[in-house]
Amino acid sequence: MSPLSIRRAVRLLAMALGACGGDDVAAAFPADYAATYQEVRDCRGSADHDLRLIRVLADPAARAPYLARDAAFPVGAVLLKEEYDFGDPTCNGPIMQWTVMQRQGDGGDPLHLGWAWQRVDPDRRVVAADDSRCFGCHASCGEPPDGYLGTCAVP
Numbered sequence: 001m002s003p004l005s006i007r008r009a010v011r012l013l014a015m016a017l018g019a020c021g022g023d024d025v026a027a028a029f030p031a032d033y034a035a036t037y038q039e040v041r042d043c044r045g046s047a048d049h050d051l052r053l054i055r056v057l058a059d060p061a062a063r064a065p066y067l068a069r070d071a072a073f074p075v076g077a078v079l080l081k082e083e084y085d086f087g088d089p090t091c092n093g094p095i096m097q098w099t100v101m102q103r104q105g106d107g108g109d110p111l112h113l114g115w116a117w118q119r120v121d122p123d124r125r126v127v128a129a130d131d132s133r134c135f136g137c138h139a140s141c142g143e144p145p146d147g148y149l150g151t152c153a154v155p
């Protein structure tokens with residue numbers, strides 16, 4: 001094969017692989033989220049998220065309700081958890097994955113607690129959407145002080 005047709009074959013293969021990576025759900029956060037999202041919980045261990053080190057960031061809409069817990073989350077508001085290797089105590093190394101919650105409007109499945117749930121890999125591929133383990137566990141966080149509208153952390 002000529003180099004050109006090898007390149008074309010590789011590109012076709014990449015397209016085919018990309019196409020079967022789920023239902024093509026887009027990640028609920030922009031690639032440059034760091035420019036607008038703010039940290040609402042700093043780097044720390046998470047017993048519940050696979051013993052990883054984590055940071056939680058909120059988009060501008062989610063920030064105030066997350067911190068003050070006195071208002072509803074507007075539809076579309078995003079909470080995002082950056083997950084780092086447990087050997088990375090300062091959260092300065094590569095991000096292993098993101099777990100993301102995006103507030104939904106009325107009409108969703110009540111079991112989902114009013115959020116869409118995503119696990120997103122470092123290439124921004126959505127590897128799990130609305131996994132029942134997410135809302136199953138978050139449901140158990142309950143009411144304040146432990147949980148608040150489906151979230152699980154006292155900020």
Ligand code: HEC
Nearest residue numbers: 046048079081099100101117118119133134137151152153
């Ligand atoms: C075994 C229980 C458990 C499971 C499963 C779980 N979570 Fe969580 N999650 C928590 C707890 C507890 C916190 C808060 C403390 C912490 O950060 O560890 C949290 C925090 C979060 C946060 C930060 C916002 C908040 O609640 O304070 C996001 C976003 C999140 N989880 C998304 C997800 C997604 C998406 C999934 C599924 C892919 C998932 N979680 C699965 C227990 C769980």
